Amino acid sequence: MGDISLPAPLPPPTWPNRFQHVDTLLDHPGPSTDPDFVGGEAVKRFLREDSKVLVIGAGGLGCEILTNLALMGFADIHVIDMDTIDISNLNRQFLFRPKDVGKPKAIIAAEFVMSRVPGTKVTPYFGKIQDKPESYYMQFNLVICGLDSVEARRWMNATLVAMVDPDVPESLKPMIDGGTEGFKGQARVILPSITSCYECSLDMLNKQTVFPICTIANTPRLPEHCIEWASVLEWPKVFPDKKLDTDDPEHIQWLFTHASTRAREFKIEGVTWSLTQGVVKNIIPAIASTNAVIAASCCTEAFKLMTNCAPRLDNYFMLIGTEGVYSYTFQHERRPECPVCGGETIDMPVKKEWTLERLIEALEERQDIQAKKPSLSVNGRSLYLQAPPQLERATRPNLEKKLVDLVNDGDELTVTAGSLPFNLTLRVLLKD
Amino acid sequence: MLKIWSMKKNEETAAKKKPKVSAAQIRLQKDLTELEEFKTMTTEFPDPADLLHFNLIITPDEGFYKGGKFLFSFVITSNYPHEPPKVKCTQKIYHPNVDTEGNVCLNILREDWKPVLNLNAVLVGLQFLFLEPNAEDPLNKEAAEELRRDRDVFAKNAALSMRGGTIRGQTYERVLPS
Numbered sequence A: 001m002g003d004i005s006l007p008a009p010l011p012p013p014t015w016p017n018r019f020q021h022v023d024t025l026l027d028h029p030g031p032s033t034d035p036d037f038v039g040g041e042a043v044k045r046f047l048r049e050d051s052k053v054l055v056i057g058a059g060g061l062g063c064e065i066l067t068n069l070a071l072m073g074f075a076d077i078h079v080i081d082m083d084t085i086d087i088s089n090l091n092r093q094f095l096f097r098p099k100d101v102g103k104p105k106a107i108i109a110a111e112f113v114m115s116r117v118p119g120t121k122v123t124p125y126f127g128k129i130q131d132k133p134e135s136y137y138m139q140f141n142l143v144i145c146g147l148d149s150v151e152a153r154r155w156m157n158a159t160l161v162a163m164v165d166p167d168v169p170e171s172l173k174p175m176i177d178g179g180t181e182g183f184k185g186q187a188r189v190i191l192p193s194i195t196s197c198y199e200c201s202l203d204m205l206n207k208q209t210v211f212p213i214c215t216i217a218n219t220p221r222l223p224e225h226c227i228e229w230a231s232v233l234e235w236p237k238v239f240p241d242k243k244l245d246t247d248d249p250e251h252i253q254w255l256f257t258h259a260s261t262r263a264r265e266f267k268i269e270g271v272t273w274s275l276t277q278g279v280v281k282n283i284i285p286a287i288a289s290t291n292a293v294i295a296a297s298c299c300t301e302a303f304k305l306m307t308n309c310a311p312r313l314d315n316y317f318m319l320i321g322t323e324g325v326y327s328y329t330f331q332h333e334r335r336p337e338c339p340v341c342g343g344e345t346i347d348m349p350v351k352k353e354w355t356l357e358r359l360i361e362a363l364e365e366r367q368d369i370q371a372k373k374p375s376l377s378v379n380g381r382s383l384y385l386q387a388p389p390q391l392e393r394a395t396r397p398n399l400e401k402k403l404v405d406l407v408n409d410g411d412e413l414t415v416t417a418g419s420l421p422f423n424l425t426l427r428v429l430l431k432d
Numbered sequence B: 001m002l003k004i005w006s007m008k009k010n011e012e013t014a015a016k017k018k019p020k021v022s023a024a025q026i027r028l029q030k031d032l033t034e035l036e037e038f039k040t041m042t043t044e045f046p047d048p049a050d051l052l053h054f055n056l057i058i059t060p061d062e063g064f065y066k067g068g069k070f071l072f073s074f075v076i077t078s079n080y081p082h083e084p085p086k087v088k089c090t091q092k093i094y095h096p097n098v099d100t101e102g103n104v105c106l107n108i109l110r111e112d113w114k115p116v117l118n119l120n121a122v123l124v125g126l127q128f129l130f131l132e133p134n135a136e137d138p139l140n141k142e143a144a145e146e147l148r149r150d151r152d153v154f155a156k157n158a159a160l161s162m163r164g165g166t167i168r169g170q171t172y173e174r175v176l177p178s
């Protein structure tokens, strides 16, 4: 894994009038264009020479996103993906060929787009988004996510929200998030710290199908019940010390064999190797055409944000193609209690000699905060927790310690309290 | 370009190092410090610096399981509260909704989990299982059967199991304080 250097991009455009259509949008303002939009060479140069976008995921959505971006004239594209190409990807991830099976998606996708679209530079990173520091993300103008993992999106969202520095406008990186499930999909524009964030809408997510454990154990009716029986109940029983690795074909084979036996016992049909893999990896059915619609929506928004040539999506677009076709665009609202973008950050000047207890008193006295019995931590380390009793006892000795011995100047403390519906971030400024 | 950006790119934009606390950690701090005080339940952290792993001790003061001391392990993943806490009973107990491997059949731990629920809800749910074991969602089929058929026999079996007795060939763990 790591950064890979690819051959230099093909020489600049040899396609005459290549951007003729796109240019009509960039040369002159349209009826709804922002009054600040200035058409002409500067905006084109920005898009085609200076801008830098990051695409996360080079799978079903990612292949479409990369293609669209390249064809619309984005010149400097980076892509991150931690997966390698599986033969089952070839039905919709059209940047990959049978000869690419086993190779990293990010690298093959980058090579393909660069060889096909002159002047486009695509820089791949074969690895995890979590490998990269904030300084890496700081170089991009915006980030487009084409992911199938809630966890990765939460991480990216939290990272981009945390990066916003009110004094540095460029630190605000729009995140465009696309997702599909069968004929359903959504595209949204997240302006960290301005619009609602991914975490704000966490409870809106479609729940993955989970079956009651007693059904799995006693009254299986579906092939999925048998597969979950094998993975949730049998595996830990047979291999108490071995963690199930859903990427290991041998593990999948074991589950498939046992699920099949159980299915025969209960006269249930339909347990297959691919269903087994689908259930345990929670693979969401992906339809090429839905991916195309959602990826296109994401790229249109990227183009509009980057050039300001038309108003952006504000902020959530939903596509439901399961019965006829229905789409709905609405403004998802920020949740004041969102642990990522909600709450408040306040500066609190304190004396170095103060004890933690003194800080807590000062916090409780502040009328603008109304924190009763606050619990405090710093960077995931507990400073003082009001409950449960064991943790209260374990952290109580800190109450008498001096702040200078517990935190650094400028540290941000996480404050929670029953009286606060949200969390509070307290930036401590140590004074003599 | 987006209005909030200036036209010229500022290469010098320094990455101001901010500590990043995950949403899961913040939520867990909130959940734990706002747990109600239950007289029949205690949490126990093997490592008080690690909030992601802890045990729950339930000591029912009424019902079939009065006098017993039941242990559960909790693991909170980095995807909390999108994912529910992973809860297992660490003893082999005779209970219709707990199998001999420690799996627990409680709807809010699986199919009915929602991010708006919290640890308090899970604790209340677990406590309820000991007050009102549910014969309809069996994980230990024999125990469920017995409960449905004859509550007195079930009560005797539960008492026997708590002393470390054997029921239908299964020997259960002694859960009475010595």
Ligand SMILES: [Zn+2]
Pocket: A196, A197, A198, A199, A200, A201, A334, A335, A338, A339, A340, A341, A342
């Ligand atoms: Zn939010």
